[in-house]
Amino acid sequence: MPTLQIGRKEIPYELRRSATALERRITITPGHVEVLALTRDNDSDIAGFLERKRQWVFNTVREMERIAASRHAVPRFITGSKIPYRGRNMKLVVRRTDAERIAVTYRNGFTIDLPHWAGTNADQLVVSELKLWLRHCVRRDVKQIADHYGRRFGLVPRSIRVADLIHGWGSCGPEGNILINWHLIFAPKKVLDYVVVHELAHLRHRSHGSEFWDYVAVLAPDFQTSRSWLDGHQHQLGADFLN
Structure with a gap:
């Protein structure tokens, strides 16, 4: 698995290429970083993209680690929470992305992609978007x-x-x-x-x-x-x- 070196910290990430994606994307969940690249991207393109995003990646990974370490005190609407929907409790996954807009998707569970500008305590933003959906x-x-x-x-x-x-x-x-x-x-x-x-x-x-x-x-x-x-x-x- 490739890694991103930021200071003394090595951050492993999964590289995935897409023929249909319109732009590169980084998605971060607790314990996992995924980099979505375009099929035409070479190693230099990907390295340059990661270099531009390195500070955001570092800050977001650190925040995810903090959340995981103090899970008893975190908001209710985080990865692993259960969302009631049509009589069942469905799993919620909350991911951080470098996108501009929040996105809610459903496929045997809810996935919320939070934009880069979302604050460290995004509980209200998550529940607001879920309510709208x-x-x-x-x-x-x-x-x-x-x-x-x-x-x-x-x-x-x-x-x-x-x-x-x-x-x-x-x-x-x-x-x-x-x-x-x-x-x-x-x-x-x-x-x-x-x-x-x-x-x-x-x-x-x-x-x-x-x-x-x-x-x-x-x-x-x-x-x-x-x-x-x-x-x-x-x-x-x-x-x-x-x-």
Whole structure:
């Protein structure tokens, strides 16, 4: 494995070349440094790039070592943390990069690439970006669910959007405007389906009488399972994000 010599410190790094990358990139996680080079780069190109980034690499590696040494006192949103998502706890990886912008990706877990300007205590930045990503995701899910039931049953609200509701998981106003609590992104997808169906059913039946519940059963025959799950877990959904 090649190394970068900075003063007395030797920093090993993994060199990876990419035919699709538009620029060189350095990514640093605890105990690992990856240098992404272009396929056309020769040794001189890579050495020059590392020379320009050497102080940033040194400072970032030192900060990662400090975090690892005092892990009991670090923020909650670091590599190894678990992020609730659709009823499961997914692994989080936080990496430092030399990029200008923060990036959130999901593939069997969350990866956040922090830009070079992020401070040493980036907990709030990480949670803020995760919230934005999760809210975007739940908006997309709600729209897809509503479109599906709209086509099947002719239930078309005047509007449907997600919001940060203090009380309740959803609401349907008298004019057919539906609100869904974005915290449902932390619940299994079927639970979100149930809440959207519940509010869509209010377009036909305003009260929670027997006709309403009979109609919900027509729309989602197994809704009782999701309703029970929500009753049993409602105080746990997204606790790390919301406390």
